[in-house]
Amino acid sequence: xxHCEPIGLRVESGDAGxxxxxxxxxxxGRVHSVFTRVVNVxxxxxxxxxLAARGAGHAPRTLAADVTxxxxxxxxxGQAAVFAPGSITLAVPGRPVRLTTAGARGxxxxxxxxxxxxxxxxxxxxxxxxxxxxxxGVRGGMLGATPGAGPMEAAIVRALHHGRTLLLDAIRAGxxxxxxxxxxxxxxxxxxxxxAGDDFLxxxxxxxxxxxxxxxxxxxxxxxxxxxxxERTTDLSLATLLEAADARARAELLDILxxxxxxxxPGELHAAARALLAIGHTSGSDTLSGLAAGLRLxxxxxxxx
Amino acid sequence: MSTTAVVRKNTYFDSVSLMSVSTKANGLDGxxxxxxxxxxxxxxxVLENLGLLTDELRDAGNGDLMIVLVTADGADTxxxxxxxxxxxxxxxxxxxxxxxxxxxxxxGAARGVGGANLAVIAVNGxxxxxxxxxxxxxxxxxxxxxxxxxxxxxxxxxQLAHEKGLFMMGPDCGTAIVxxxxxxxxxxxxxxxxxxxxxxxxxxxxVSVRVHGLGGGVSQxxxxxxxxxxxxxxxxxxxxxxRALAADAATDVIVLVSKPPAPxxxxxxxxxxxAAGKPVVVWFIGGSQEAVTAAGGHFxxxxxxxxxxxxxxxxxxxxxxxxxxxxxxxxxxxxxxAPGQAYVRGLFCGGTLCDETMYAVRDAGTEVWSNIQKDPxxxxxxxxxxxxxxxxxxxxxDFTNGRPHPMIDPALRLERLVEEARDPEVAAVVMDFVLGxxxxxxxxxxxxxxxxxxxxxxxxxGRHLEIIGYVLGTDLDTPSLAAQTAALRAAGVxxxxxxxxxxxxxxxxxxxxxxx
Numbered sequence: 001x002x003h004c005e006p007i008g009l010r011v012e013s014g015d016a017g018x019x020x021x022x023x024x025x026x027x028x029g030r031v032h033s034v035f036t037r038v039v040n041v042x043x044x045x046x047x048x049x050x051l052a053a054r055g056a057g058h059a060p061r062t063l064a065a066d067v068t069x070x071x072x073x074x075x076x077x078g079q080a081a082v083f084a085p086g087s088i089t090l091a092v093p094g095r096p097v098r099l100t101t102a103g104a105r106g107x108x109x110x111x112x113x114x115x116x117x118x119x120x121x122x123x124x125x126x127x128x129x130x131x132x133x134x135x136x137g138v139r140g141g142m143l144g145a146t147p148g149a150g151p152m153e154a155a156i157v158r159a160l161h162h163g164r165t166l167l168l169d170a171i172r173a174g175x176x177x178x179x180x181x182x183x184x185x186x187x188x189x190x191x192x193x194x195x196a197g198d199d200f201l202x203x204x205x206x207x208x209x210x211x212x213x214x215x216x217x218x219x220x221x222x223x224x225x226x227x228x229x230x231e232r233t234t235d236l237s238l239a240t241l242l243e244a245a246d247a248r249a250r251a252e253l254l255d256i257l258x259x260x261x262x263x264x265x266p267g268e269l270h271a272a273a274r275a276l277l278a279i280g281h282t283s284g285s286d287t288l289s290g291l292a293a294g295l296r297l298x299x300x301x302x303x304x305x
Numbered sequence: 306m307s308t309t310a311v312v313r314k315n316t317y318f319d320s321v322s323l324m325s326v327s328t329k330a331n332g333l334d335g336x337x338x339x340x341x342x343x344x345x346x347x348x349x350x351v352l353e354n355l356g357l358l359t360d361e362l363r364d365a366g367n368g369d370l371m372i373v374l375v376t377a378d379g380a381d382t383x384x385x386x387x388x389x390x391x392x393x394x395x396x397x398x399x400x401x402x403x404x405x406x407x408x409x410x411x412x413g414a415a416r417g418v419g420g421a422n423l424a425v426i427a428v429n430g431x432x433x434x435x436x437x438x439x440x441x442x443x444x445x446x447x448x449x450x451x452x453x454x455x456x457x458x459x460x461x462x463x464q465l466a467h468e469k470g471l472f473m474m475g476p477d478c479g480t481a482i483v484x485x486x487x488x489x490x491x492x493x494x495x496x497x498x499x500x501x502x503x504x505x506x507x508x509x510x511x512v513s514v515r516v517h518g519l520g521g522g523v524s525q526x527x528x529x530x531x532x533x534x535x536x537x538x539x540x541x542x543x544x545x546x547x548r549a550l551a552a553d554a555a556t557d558v559i560v561l562v563s564k565p566p567a568p569x570x571x572x573x574x575x576x577x578x579x580a581a582g583k584p585v586v587v588w589f590i591g592g593s594q595e596a597v598t599a600a601g602g603h604f605x606x607x608x609x610x611x612x613x614x615x616x617x618x619x620x621x622x623x624x625x626x627x628x629x630x631x632x633x634x635x636x637x638x639x640x641x642x643a644p645g646q647a648y649v650r651g652l653f654c655g656g657t658l659c660d661e662t663m664y665a666v667r668d669a670g671t672e673v674w675s676n677i678q679k680d681p682x683x684x685x686x687x688x689x690x691x692x693x694x695x696x697x698x699x700x701x702x703d704f705t706n707g708r709p710h711p712m713i714d715p716a717l718r719l720e721r722l723v724e725e726a727r728d729p730e731v732a733a734v735v736m737d738f739v740l741g742x743x744x745x746x747x748x749x750x751x752x753x754x755x756x757x758x759x760x761x762x763x764x765x766x767g768r769h770l771e772i773i774g775y776v777l778g779t780d781l782d783t784p785s786l787a788a789q790t791a792a793l794r795a796a797g798v799x800x801x802x803x804x805x806x807x808x809x810x811x812x813x814x815x816x817x818x819x820x821x
Contacts, residue, residue, distance in 0.1 A: 033317040055429070077315060135688040138716055140324070146716070147723040148754025150331070152340040152373075155351045188345030188367065191327070192320035195345060231367050232346050236317075281320040 006089055006098035007073075014063035016106030017248075018049060022083070029081040031090060032235065036069050040236060041081045041088070048239045051088070051099065059250035060109040060243040065099055073097060109248040114261045114295075115212035119302070125260045125269065126296040129288055132273040137285030141196030159189055160196055164293070167204070171215050171297060179221045187225065188233035196286040198237040202244045203290025207298060209247040210257075214301035215294070219245050252276040252284075256291065306337060309374045309382045310359045312344065313393070316370040323370075326392045330372075332750045333388055335380030344369040411436055415443045425488055426475075427451055433476060434458035441465050441473065448528065449475030450489055452702075456537050459530070463541040472549075473542055475530040479506035479743075482513065482526035490712060492741035493781035497522015499615045500556035502546035504529045504563035507655030507700075507739065508590065508608065510777055511804045512562055515612030517779045518803075520622025524556040525549075534566035540574050547574070551581040558618045559585045560611055561602075564660070565592040575600035584618040586611050590657065591664050608661060609805035629806045634799075635813030638733065639821055641769040646732040649815045650725045651696035652718050654711040654748075655777065658737045658804045663696040665808030666815045676701050691725060694815050696735075712744045719755040726759035726770055732818040733771035734759070735811050737804075738789060740778030749776065749789040756796050771814065774798040775807040 011019075027044035034040075039051045050062040053069045073092060080091040090097040114122065139146045142164065145157045167182025183201065190196030201222065208218040222245050226238055233241075243249065255272045277284040318326070323341050330339035342348045344365025352358040357373055365371050372389055376382050415421055424440035426433060430453025437454075440447045441462065449462075454476035466473035474481055480503070481488045485496045492510055494517040501523060503509030513523050527549070529542035543561065550556045559581060566574060566589065578585040579600045586603045588611035597604040603618065605611035609626075617624040649666065653659035659677060667673045675696040678684045685695065687703040698704075699711035699718045711718050718736075725731050738748040745751060756772060763770035774793045778786040790800050801807040 035317070035319055077317075131688075136717075139720065147719050147758045150338045150340070151355060152338060152351065152357075155355055156348075159347070159351055185347075187347065188343075189347035189351070191340070191342035191348065192323055193317060193343065194320070195343065195348070197347065234317075234343050234345065234367050281324045283320055 006096040009097060009099045010066045011063045011099050011101045011104040012054065012066050013058070013105040013107055014101070015058070015060050015109050017109065018061050018063065019101060019104055019106050022088075022101060023085045025083045026085070027083060029083060031075060031077050031079045031081055033077050034070060034075045036071055039070050039075055039090070041090070043081075044083055048235050057251055058107045058109070060248040061239060062250075063099070063101070063104070107251075109243070109250075109254070111206060111210055111247045111249055111254055112258050112261045113211045114207075114257060114298075115210070117261070117263070120299070121263055122260070122295040122299040126292040126299070128266055128269055129256070129273050129292040129295070132270050133277065133285055133288045133292065136274055136277050137288065138277070138282045139285075141190055141282035141286040142200050142289035143282070143285050156190060156196070160186065160200070163189060163197055164200060167201075168293060168297060171208075171218055172300070174217060176217060176221055179218055180225065183218075183221055183225050184229075184232070187229070188237070190282075190286070192281060192283065193234055194237040194240060194280065194283050195233060196282055198233050198241055199280075199283045199286035200290035200293070202241050202249070203253070203287040203292070204294040204297075205241060205290075206244040206247065206249050206253060206257075207291060207294025209245055211247075214298055250279075252279060253287065253291065256288075260295065306378060307376055307382065308357050308359065309376060309386060310357075310362045311372040311386060311389070312361055312365045313370040313372070314366075315368050317368070318370065318393075326389070328751060329392050329746070330374070330389050332747060333385055335377050335385055336374055337377055338373075338375040339389070340371075340373040342371050343367060344371045411439050412443055415440070415445060422446060423448065423472075423483065425450060427489075430454055430476075434462060437462050437473070437476075438465065441469060441471055444469070444471070446472040447474065448478055448481050448488055449473070449530070450477075450479060451475070452477040456532065456535070459532060460538055460541075463533075463538065467541055467545060472527065472545065474528045477532070478528035478530045480509050480526065481528045482523055484525070487742050490739070490741055490743045491526065492517075492777070492779055493783075494779055495522035495781075496524070497621065498524055498555065498557035498619045499560060500524045500550035500553060500558070501526040501560045501562065502529065502543050502550065503527070503561070504531055504533050504543065505590070505657040506531075507737075507777065508562045508588075508657030508660075510655070510739065510741065511608045511658065511661075512560055512588070512611050512615075514777055514779050515609055515803060516560075516615055516622075517781075519612055519616045519624055519626070521612075521616040521619055522621070524553060529563075531564075534563050534570045534574065536567040536569060538570075540566060540570040543574055544577050547577045547581060547585070551577075551583055557583065557620075558615045559583055560605075560615050561585060561587045561589070562608075562611070562657075563589050565589045571596060575602065578602040586614045586618065590660055607665075607805040607808070608657075609803045626802075629802065629809065631806070631809035631813040634810055635817050638769075638771045638799075638814055639817045641771075642732050642818060642821065643729075643768045645729055646768060647818045647821070648691075648728075648730050649694050649733045649735060649811050649818070650691050650728075650731055651735040651811065652721055652725070653696065653698050653735075653737050654700055654715075654718070654739050655737050656698045656700055658739075658775070658777065658807070659696050659698040661804045662735060662808040662811050665805075665812040666694055666696070669812045669816045671812075671815050671819065676703055691728065691731075694819075697721070712739050712748070715745060715748065715751055719752060722752070722755045722759050723762065726762040729766065729768065731770065733773055733811070733814050735773045735807060736775070737807070738774060738776045738778075738793070740776065740782040740784065740786065740789065747784055747789075749774075749784075749792045753792065753796050756798060760797060772798045773801060773807065773810060775801045775804060777804070
């Protein structure tokens with residue numbers, strides 16, 4: 001029937017690692033969740049990937065298609081997603097959507113090293129990022145409660161503060177058991193799709209996963225817990241955190257790290273931080289809190305030499 | 306008080322939508338607390354500690370959405386749950402909009418919608434000029450909401466539109482009313498015979514709602530974008546707008562709204578005023594009377610004056626309103642202040658509303674600081690603390706970079722309100738609340754918790770904090786002017802009736818508090 005001809009869309013760019021692996025994934029996955037600008041899909045191997053609209057930004061496990069948004073295409077969670085070499089077909093009844101990857105530009109999600117920085121540079125960057133967050137960030141998560149917050153938000157903010165303190169102290173002490181408790185105290189904590197505790201962990205874990213990090217012992221703890229206790233948080237958040245544990249993150253985070261690595265002018269770093277703060281509701285602020293905490297801790301653990 | 310919970314299985318909302326639903330649910334009558342969150346272990350543990358974890362919530366999984374309502378005694382929980390479900394339905398993601406027709410390109414939309422003759426463009430500034438040009442070449446008038454368009458592109462677009470006999474409203478044009486349809490940040494006003502051409506978004510909104518409030522109506526409201534009357538652009542759109550309204554049989558009186566134009570542009574615009582053949586009221590904010598009067602125009606000193614003259618000249622409505630005794634009102638406020646409370650702080654969503662109040666205070670000979678001050682010595686950055694009399698436009702680029710306009714997302718302004726309340730030198734805080742299409746669905750409601758917090762902070766410090774609120778809107782807007790005003794009054798806020806009245810009141814408080 002004519003109306004069953006798939007609508008053809010092109011993947012314009014995407015995570016280079018994901019593009020390489022796609023051809024090996026054959027079989028049926030399913031649509032996990034549908035948003036206006038992003039459709040999340042589970043691959044036949046159970047990996048969560050994102051199909052983003054043009055301009056939604058580069059991120060790990062993400063492909064950007066030549067669409068302005070996904071509205072009006074009849075996409076629903078649970079629909080089949082058929083993976084074949086060079087294409088993904090979303091089985092929308094009556095009008096399937098086929099994305100082809102030929103010619104797509106690869107984007108590297110790998111974070112740069114900040115190992116060569118002079119003493120004090122990480123703390124200086126962390127101070128600037130914290131100031132920017134305090135001035136322009138959104139409260140309701142790691143930055144504290146919003147004015148007039150109800151008891152529920154206040155309780156979450158208290159729990160976030162407790163988890164943060166517990167985890168940072170554990171990393172300072174190099175105590176894997178306490179780190180585990182700290183991660184568990186934050187994982188899945190917060191109302192959003194990527195809970196505030198997870199966003200903080202993502203920023204922190206990204207710094208810990210950078211080459212030569214003095215807090216590298218956090219990474220296996222996060223990986224173990226994410227594998228052993230996936231039910232503790234949302235699928236999307238877990239995927240983001242696992243990528244951070246592999247030193248991979250979305251473009252806004254990488255931009256900040258690149259500027260830190262090159263000791264860029266404060267104005268440039270400030271602008272990059274503002275771009276991160278624009279993500280989600282409190283997600284940008286919470287992730288930036290984690291990143292700044294990680295940089296400061298790195299400075300502390302490395303000492304003055 | 307009782308707790309009701311709903312769990313929606315495998316339901317995902319982005320964080321911004323979830324927060325929006327939660328905020329609106331908290332504002333429902335009968336709801337004491339509302340909370341929406343994914344069903345993770347940690348979130349359930351927080352609910353358990355608060356004694357709110359029901360069996361249903363206990364079974365929620367990490368992919369399930371939890372909705373918890375703590376309701377007042379006697380509240381109809383079924384009804385409230387239905388309202389929350391409705392909020393969620395409205396925020397449902399893209400798949401729910403399967404019946405809507407969307408177009409991938411502007412030219413496709415122009416072809417697909419028969420008879421369309423106007424494009425509203427709101428895209429990233431980098432692509433805005435390209436899209437606007439496409440629309441003009443397709444024969445469409447353009448309202449360009451986007452900013453960050455170069456002045457060279459603006460001139461080229463406006464010249465192209467002029468040559469083709471089309472309107473090029475913008476860039477950075479946020480308000481228009483075309484054939485009784487309000488676009489972007491417009492208000493619902495009565496149709497009538499007053500035509501407005503404006504280089505200022507909230508300035509034009511203010512004039513249109515005042516005309517409505519005085520019993521008049523609006524034929525057309527044509528936005529030009531804030532840079533139109535600069536030397537470089539030369540007032541191309543304002544001149545085309547004046548000519549269009551002069552030729553429009555439904556328009557009897559024209560009102561011009563702008564900051565003072567560049568001198569050469571002012572001369573060109575006033576030449577059009579002289580040739581219009583209809584009464585033209587000119588409100589160039591902070592501008593001088595002489596040139597306007599010489600051109601045969603009707604000079605307006607402020608927004609209320611502009612609306613009154615327009616209504617009077619149109620011969621409709623009731624231009625006379627009960628005068629506001631700003632001196633007596635300020636005396637009453639100052640009598641309640643503690644020693645040291647000397648300054649007024651203005652926290653505005655609307656740039657022109659901020660301007661009008663700031664000019665009023667400055668005209669009393671008082672120093673004022675602002676992020677939109679022309680004088681660098683009195684200019685503040687978004688991150689700088691307030692000093693003396695401070696007036697902040699939260700819609701300015703420095704505050705909106707990377708986040709929505711404060712008429713949509715009030716978070717920064719709420720935080721600043723609480724911050725100002727902690728300052729023992731603050732006598733009064735002035736705020737605007739802008740209603741209308743495109744604005745926040747309940748600008749007063751979303752601010753009430755911060756107002757309560759600010760008042761609590763001042764009271765605990767033994768101070769009276771005067772909070773002055775002006776609601777820009779009409780009885781036809783949703784929510785209505787009356788409902789928003791009543792909610793402010795119930796929260797102890799002094800409500801003013803116009804932007805001009807707000808400026809007078811702030812000026813007198815500033816003058817008297819500083820002297821005291």
